[in-house]
Amino acid sequence: MNLVLVFDLPNLREEQLVQDIFNAAYSMKYSLFLLIFISYTLSAQEQPSLDKIADRHFIKYEYALAVPLYERLLDQRKIKNDWLFKAAFCYESMLQYERAVYWYQQLLQKDTIVEPDLILHAADLMKTLQKADTAIYWYQQYLLKSGDSIRALQRIQGTVKGIEWMNHPTRHEIMNKIDINTNLSDWGSSLYKDELIYVSEQKRKINGAYANNNRIYSWNDNPYLSLQVTNRLKQGALIHEIIQKMNDYDYHVGPVAFTKNLDTLYYTRTYRKANDHFQKPFKRFRIATRHLEILYIFKTGVNTWSKPKELISGKGTQFSIGHATLSQNGDVLYFASDMPGGYGKTDIWYCEKEANGNWSAPKNCGALINTPDEEAFPVIDPNSGDIYFASTGHIGMGGYDIFQSSGSRSTWSHSENLLYPINSTYDDFYFVVKNQYEMYLSSNRPDGKGSDDIYAVLLPIPKQDKQAILPKPTTLVIRTKVLNRQTQEPISSSLVQMTNLLENSKVDHETNEDGLTYHVVPCNSHYRVKASKTFYESDSSGLIFPDCSKIDTMDVLLYLNPFTPKIDTPKIVGPAKRVSRFKVGDTFVLNDLYYDLDKYNIRADAAKILDSLVTILNTYPEIDIELSSHTDSRASDAYNDKLSQNRAISAVNYLIKHGIDKKRLQARGYGEKRLRNHCADGVKCSEALHQLNRRTEVRVTNVRALD
Numbered sequence: 001m002n003l004v005l006v007f008d009l010p011n012l013r014e015e016q017l018v019q020d021i022f023n024a025a026y027s028m029k030y031s032l033f034l035l036i037f038i039s040y041t042l043s044a045q046e047q048p049s050l051d052k053i054a055d056r057h058f059i060k061y062e063y064a065l066a067v068p069l070y071e072r073l074l075d076q077r078k079i080k081n082d083w084l085f086k087a088a089f090c091y092e093s094m095l096q097y098e099r100a101v102y103w104y105q106q107l108l109q110k111d112t113i114v115e116p117d118l119i120l121h122a123a124d125l126m127k128t129l130q131k132a133d134t135a136i137y138w139y140q141q142y143l144l145k146s147g148d149s150i151r152a153l154q155r156i157q158g159t160v161k162g163i164e165w166m167n168h169p170t171r172h173e174i175m176n177k178i179d180i181n182t183n184l185s186d187w188g189s190s191l192y193k194d195e196l197i198y199v200s201e202q203k204r205k206i207n208g209a210y211a212n213n214n215r216i217y218s219w220n221d222n223p224y225l226s227l228q229v230t231n232r233l234k235q236g237a238l239i240h241e242i243i244q245k246m247n248d249y250d251y252h253v254g255p256v257a258f259t260k261n262l263d264t265l266y267y268t269r270t271y272r273k274a275n276d277h278f279q280k281p282f283k284r285f286r287i288a289t290r291h292l293e294i295l296y297i298f299k300t301g302v303n304t305w306s307k308p309k310e311l312i313s314g315k316g317t318q319f320s321i322g323h324a325t326l327s328q329n330g331d332v333l334y335f336a337s338d339m340p341g342g343y344g345k346t347d348i349w350y351c352e353k354e355a356n357g358n359w360s361a362p363k364n365c366g367a368l369i370n371t372p373d374e375e376a377f378p379v380i381d382p383n384s385g386d387i388y389f390a391s392t393g394h395i396g397m398g399g400y401d402i403f404q405s406s407g408s409r410s411t412w413s414h415s416e417n418l419l420y421p422i423n424s425t426y427d428d429f430y431f432v433v434k435n436q437y438e439m440y441l442s443s444n445r446p447d448g449k450g451s452d453d454i455y456a457v458l459l460p461i462p463k464q465d466k467q468a469i470l471p472k473p474t475t476l477v478i479r480t481k482v483l484n485r486q487t488q489e490p491i492s493s494s495l496v497q498m499t500n501l502l503e504n505s506k507v508d509h510e511t512n513e514d515g516l517t518y519h520v521v522p523c524n525s526h527y528r529v530k531a532s533k534t535f536y537e538s539d540s541s542g543l544i545f546p547d548c549s550k551i552d553t554m555d556v557l558l559y560l561n562p563f564t565p566k567i568d569t570p571k572i573v574g575p576a577k578r579v580s581r582f583k584v585g586d587t588f589v590l591n592d593l594y595y596d597l598d599k600y601n602i603r604a605d606a607a608k609i610l611d612s613l614v615t616i617l618n619t620y621p622e623i624d625i626e627l628s629s630h631t632d633s634r635a636s637d638a639y640n641d642k643l644s645q646n647r648a649i650s651a652v653n654y655l656i657k658h659g660i661d662k663k664r665l666q667a668r669g670y671g672e673k674r675l676r677n678h679c680a681d682g683v684k685c686s687e688a689l690h691q692l693n694r695r696t697e698v699r700v701t702n703v704r705a706l707d
Helices: 016-023 050-059 063-073 081-093 097-110 116-128 132-146 149-167 238-247 604-619 637-657 687-693
Strands: 033-039 173-176 186-192 195-200 226-229 253-258 264-270 275-282 285-298 321-326 332-337 347-352 375-380 387-391 401-405 428-435 438-443 453-458 475-484 495-500 505-510 516-522 527-532 553-562 587-589 623-630 665-671 695-703
Touching: 050 063, 050 081, 063 081, 081 097, 081 116, 097 116, 116 132, 116 149, 132 149, 132 687, 149 516, 186 253, 186 428, 186 438, 195 253, 226 238, 226 253, 238 253, 238 264, 238 285, 253 321, 264 321, 332 375, 347 375, 375 428, 387 428, 475 495, 475 527, 495 516, 505 516, 527 553, 604 637, 623 637, 637 665, 637 695
Parallel strands: 186 453, 285 321, 321 375, 401 428, 475 553, 623 665
Antiparallel strands: 033 285, 173 453, 186 195, 195 226, 253 264, 264 285, 275 285, 321 332, 332 347, 375 387, 387 401, 428 438, 438 453, 475 516, 495 505, 495 527, 587 695, 623 695
């Protein structure tokens, strides 16, 4: 897989230029961008240094030329962090993951200020190579550095579950389609009269013969992607002529989707016009970007077709759309895009066919399909109407996993992982259903013929023999989404309380910016979920009975209704008063204000944090606050309540000692009642995760009128 990501390393020589290039980067099939390089002749008098030569190859995606130069540079005594990153990135782009992980680990161990996203990316690659323990360690480091517990815990859970799924595979048989795969990239198949039309880097064919004018893509020195037809289709068939017309293009073409009666074809193509916004000078060459677009052609006669028409006209320089698929009746078209307004990097969207035959403006498929990461390659099953898509954001084995969901438009069921062996720790995508016993997928898993291959997925006809009973899972994730009832927008920082009704225990989490929280719960219990936030009416679910035998994640949707405050119209309107930036109920966490285990004294590092709070209180004398102290789950509830109260009092006394009026301060200890993560009683956690719960928070309790 040639996957390009952006990491803001501090020592990159090209600085903003390199970041612009990465931000506009295209991975031929996985991302939705394409880089076009316009090179200029270099002066014969220039004698650039070895690292500059390597960087020029790197910027132009000539990774095979760049990586031996970086290897030479890394043999020196003094090495730069960006050489480590670029060597790793080159090997990853060349699909040599073992070497890539080696250099990523060297970088992570050497550079203590590396960005959290790079830690996450390196851990994902370790997960792909099935280095489970190492991956989990770096996911924990990512959690400590970023505080993103949801993404880290999902990755860790996927690593653990992936091992379980591989030990207990489904009954599907996976067979490489050696009759059509080459030593290049072959993927993205679609069915045409029981035969396959697919995307490939092999040379383009015209009436069964290879064309002589195939253009080469400088990324990998292979031909641009084009559409191919399986050899079993009779040469001279109309589909060959149609494919030939679509392939008559300068850049990448494919994949393709058909209407049920085969009178309209929708296909992905590189947008012809470059996006000038990303063009930047770099010595003697410049870089521009091209996005993807969806075009469609339709029959105008017995053997005649229309000219290509854009699905969304004129948007090719603003964002990418690709991977079209149609609903059963052809009235809804789904696709992947990085357009603004989505949930993550790329989302699944849809358009509806209007009465005049045009397509509506795009709409998002919603939070049960899309995540803050990547969703792409949607395919509608023509038999059931279910959607299959690839995702890096749902709990999976590694890379892209294939998921299934039932529904339509923006209303879908929970997305289910298709498990092993359909999914692997590598990239698995573009799942096409022929019937209930024969399917196809694309994957870059090891032992294939090329960088990507097409695989047949066969399900044996069920036998009457007694099936082996698989061990039942013991935990399940309850994913809660909180929305504004009036606007349907996600509500962040709302309190979601999970109550175990059998044990009468409660765990509180706050929703993230997408209105989501995740609770890992045991299967053998009953639950109720409640969401609340200041100035909103709370909402709660009915009883929840997790069925771990069917799903690994249960979705709960709650709505909060905003209060409409009653405002009495004053008889006399005085002059406008200055308004405080704070309001009652505002809360914030004093990051890095931690306590030693079983202690409540103010440490030296904590004193610096409290000094910043003194500054805030002096700057805003109109506010009164409550300092709430929290412990981890170890020790008894009574002990933790007393310890947290002492910690809160210590923090308040420190503020009083530094000049803050004690009438403005309240001390409150909550013990272990409001944990920030899953480390409850009986849960084995590292010391670093327990320390995240030993914290002090601030809540505004009163705001006085300002003069």
